[in-house]
Amino acid sequence: MRLALLIALTMAAFAANSLLNRAAVDAGLTDPLGYALIRVASGAAMLWLLLALRGRGLSVQPVPVAGAISLTAYMLGFSLAYLTLGAGLGALILFGVIQITMFAVAVTTGAALGAQRLAGAVTAFSGLAFLLWPGGRISVDPAGAALMTVAGIGWAFYTLQGRGTADPLAASARNFLWCLPLVALAAVLARPDWPAPGGVVLAMVGGAVTSGLGYVLWYGVLPRIETTTAAVVQLSVPVIAVVAGALILGEALSLQLLIAGAAVLGGIALALTAPAAPADRSQTRD
Incomplete structure (x- = not known):
């Protein structure tokens, strides 16, 4: 039960990231790269503060190259995509x-999926395909979808990096530290506009709370669940974002979105209730 609550809290934080980013960028309170820079800086500051309160410093060696690059790809692609995508739609992609x-990584590394977990994944993904299929009532901007695809690949590899993490807080702080100069360089080259106070506040909340603390929770959960379960359970985030986007940001809530959301939740239920595959049992911890 405790693990399920931690997962639910983490997914809510991830959905909030979409809402905060979309709210700030769509309202013109800040440009995407300015938002990303404040978000990463706030997340790094929060994580370093927590390390200091814990009475531990942070060794910056070795440099987490894979973690920093994958986190940077996610941060930049995510922020830029919300120029043209709604919060719920962006989260779905x-x-x-x-x-x-x-x-794909699980299959190529020889992970045993199991028929029920695979069926759950197919069901959930079918819901997304139904939503995004060309010719539907919802129009998807190609550039925004491409940027969000980059963000998705970056986050997938960032998640995979966290499966072997012994100290989630230190690992997250180190990743944010080395991600910061990369995002800062991109922001400086793009010469972002000076953000409005409201945009700064939204970005700081998105960085310090829903990103910094949310990612620590996620890195703490990852070693206790299978890779395929981690993949499927994250599909709950778009459903949360779609509903919250309609209620908070006034985004359209269509029958197409509702059907897709139901399929996603059904697929997650199938995957989460599947018995652990023998090859995966040794990789999980209670």
Whole structure:
């Protein structure tokens, strides 16, 4: 039960990231790269503060090259995509790509999927395909979808990096530290506009709380679940974002979105109730 609550809290934080980013960028309170820079800086500051309160410093060696690059790809692609995508739609594309990437890695590394977990993944992904299929009532901007695809691939590999993490807080702080100069360089080259106070506040909340603390929770959960389960459970985030986007941001809530959301939730239920595959049992911890 405690693990399920931690997972639910983490997924809510991930959905909040979409809402905060979309709210700030769509309202013109900040440009995407300015938002990303404040978000990463706030996340790094929060994680370093927590390390200091814990009475531990942070060794910056070795440099987490894979973690920093994958986190940077996610941060930049995510922020830029919300110039043209709604919060719910963007989250649907993001976590659909994450699922595909993580399942592809699981298959190529020889992970045993199991028939029920595979059926759950197919059901959930079918819901996303139904939503995004060309010719539907919802129009998807190609550039925004491409940017969110980059973000999804980056987040998938960032997640995979966290499976062997012994100290989630230190690992997250180190990743944010080395991601910061990369995002800062991109922001400086793009010469972002000076953000409004409201945009700064939204970005700081998105960085310090829903990203910094949310990612620590996620890195703490990952070693206790299978890779394929981690992929499928994240598909709950688009459903949360779609509903919250309609209630908070006034985004359209269509029958197509509701059907897709039901399929996603049904697929997650199938995957989460599947028995652990023998090859995966040794990789999980209670």
